[in-house]
Amino acid sequence: MEKGYEKVWSGCLAVIKDNISPNSYNTWFAPIRPVRLRENVLTLQVPSQFFYEWLEEHYIDLLKKTIKKELGQNGRLEYSIIMDSSHGGSTTKPYTVHAPTLNKKALKNPPISVPIDINQGGSTGRTLPNPFIIPGLKKINIHPQLIESYNFDNFVQGDCNRLARSAGLAVGQNPGKTSFNPLLIYSTNGLGKTHLVHAIGIEVKNLYPEKTVLYVTAEQFTNQFIDSIRNGNQNDFVHFYQMIDLLIMDDIHCLAGKPKTQDVFFHLFNHLHQNGKQIIITSDTPPVEMSGIEPRLLSRFKWGLSADLQVPDFETRIAILQKKIHNDGVEMPGEVLELISAKMNTSIREMEGALISILAQSSMNKKEITLDLAARVIDKFVKNTPKEISIEYIQKTVSQYFEIPLEKLKSKSRKRETVQARQLAMYFSKMHTKASLAVIGNKCGNKDHATVLHACKTIKNLMDTDKRFKKYVEDIDSIIKIK
Ligand code: ADP
Numbered sequence: 001m002e003k004g005y006e007k008v009w010s011g012c013l014a015v016i017k018d019n020i021s022p023n024s025y026n027t028w029f030a031p032i033r034p035v036r037l038r039e040n041v042l043t044l045q046v047p048s049q050f051f052y053e054w055l056e057e058h059y060i061d062l063l064k065k066t067i068k069k070e071l072g073q074n075g076r077l078e079y080s081i082i083m084d085s086s087h088g089g090s091t092t093k094p095y096t097v098h099a100p101t102l103n104k105k106a107l108k109n110p111p112i113s114v115p116i117d118i119n120q121g122g123s124t125g126r127t128l129p130n131p132f133i134i135p136g137l138k139k140i141n142i143h144p145q146l147i148e149s150y151n152f153d154n155f156v157q158g159d160c161n162r163l164a165r166s167a168g169l170a171v172g173q174n175p176g177k178t179s180f181n182p183l184l185i186y187s188t189n190g191l192g193k194t195h196l197v198h199a200i201g202i203e204v205k206n207l208y209p210e211k212t213v214l215y216v217t218a219e220q221f222t223n224q225f226i227d228s229i230r231n232g233n234q235n236d237f238v239h240f241y242q243m244i245d246l247l248i249m250d251d252i253h254c255l256a257g258k259p260k261t262q263d264v265f266f267h268l269f270n271h272l273h274q275n276g277k278q279i280i281i282t283s284d285t286p287p288v289e290m291s292g293i294e295p296r297l298l299s300r301f302k303w304g305l306s307a308d309l310q311v312p313d314f315e316t317r318i319a320i321l322q323k324k325i326h327n328d329g330v331e332m333p334g335e336v337l338e339l340i341s342a343k344m345n346t347s348i349r350e351m352e353g354a355l356i357s358i359l360a361q362s363s364m365n366k367k368e369i370t371l372d373l374a375a376r377v378i379d380k381f382v383k384n385t386p387k388e389i390s391i392e393y394i395q396k397t398v399s400q401y402f403e404i405p406l407e408k409l410k411s412k413s414r415k416r417e418t419v420q421a422r423q424l425a426m427y428f429s430k431m432h433t434k435a436s437l438a439v440i441g442n443k444c445g446n447k448d449h450a451t452v453l454h455a456c457k458t459i460k461n462l463m464d465t466d467k468r469f470k471k472y473v474e475d476i477d478s479i480i481k482i483k
């Protein structure tokens with residue numbers, strides 16, 4: 001017979017009370033409610049995500065000990081989080097977190113299981129809580145979702161970003177008043193798009209605190225839109241976005257192949273633009289090369305200014321590294337910085353990754369940062385960083401392998417050999433890229449997502465039944481992976 005959850009929790013509280021100050025106890029433990037106990041898992045209800053994070057950060061050991069004491073070695077803990085209702089209005093339905101997570105903390109500290117955060121399965125970490133469902137929302141309450149350190153002071157200037165940076169500054173100083181509306185920033189991964197658009201948002205917030213600024217990724221926007229349909233509050237969704245004075249939408253290419261979301265965004269765009277509001281967009285390609293985005297939306301993107309970010313040159317890369325170590329309050333010999341800058345020359349994000357690895361290596365092993373140490377870390381880093389494989393690259397590889405013109409593979413041709421090559425391109429794109437089925441289909445003969453799914457199934461079936469075919473697939477796969 002298991003003990004009741006209330007009894008278990010009051011047992012824990014008795015221990016906790018003895019171990020922390022009354023003040024902390026009242027702040028962090030008194031508001032917790034035990035909810036249930038099932039198979040040695042005690043579920044606690046806490047008032048907010050922040051509350052949960054605080055408990056995890058400061059009281060994990062204490063909680064661990066007391067749970068073990070009450071429930072034995074296999075005792076575990078789960079949290080149920082109530083949506084933050086500090087903006088007024090009533091408490092919403094609790095966001096119960098079911099599954100225990102696999103995040104590092106949880107692995108290091110079994111047996112307490114830590115819940116996953118409350119997003120809907122997105123891959124980008126925390127989702128924006130759907131602000132528009134908070135009752136009685138006032139404009140002033142909208143949180144801009146900006147990252148403070150992504151400001152202009154920290155954004156190093158160079159030839160690679162001159163136009164984008166100065167246009168961004170102009171927009172930051174006069175949102176909605178320049179001809180750069182929308183302002184579209186594009187580049188490949190890791191070259192500073194997200195940083196730059198945050199900097200613009202921060203500039204606007206500093207100069208015009210009364211303006212409503214919102215940073216949102218196209219993926220978050222899509223999820224919120226889908227939620228709003230599910231919950232029947234699409235009007236609230238639209239009204240919420242119509243209140244924004246500066247809307248920053250990151251990674252717009254994620255809207256490819258999502259016509260309904262594009263449609264709402266199109267109308268929102270028109271509304272904001274007509275009312276003199278500023279729109280900033282980022283993308284991984286220039287508008288002319290965007291695929292899967294409706295022409296009427298593309299034509300809007302061309303109204304303002306498109307500016308790209310390029311790979312910074314050697315000196316600028318050094319300046320970026322210097323800024324970073326200066327901000328972090330660490331020191332590093334000049335020759336090490338030069339080595340990083342020389343070797344890591346395609347993405348600023350990866351370059352920063354190498355820098356962090358070197359710092360970590362030296363502090364963990366208590367070694368000085370020498371050229372030798374840096375060279376070893378960079379070497380590992382370069383080898384371990386998988387090069388990004390694109391759909392275009394896959395198409396090229398497949399078409400060369402079968403000696404079929406690339407154009408044919410991208411066309412709608414139904415010739416048997418073309419169809420099979422196209423299906424292979426779809427299959428590899430699904431395996432090696434993060435692109436959605438819709439995007440893959442769009443780039444391979446303008447097909448829909450169902451066709452891509454079917455292609456993947458067909459290839460798998462063929463591989464199971466035809467040894468020669470399987471060999472082809474493995475051959476091509478190894479060529480693709482050499483990249
Ligand atoms: P993207 O959105 O294009 O993938 P990010 O904005 O995420 O790239 O930038 C990747 C990393 O590089 C971030 O840590 C960012 O701060 C840094 N970074 C990019 N450009 C600069 C710059 N000009 N000066 C300083 N840091 C930069």
Ligand code: MG
Nearest residue numbers: 193194195250
């Ligand atoms: Mg980005």
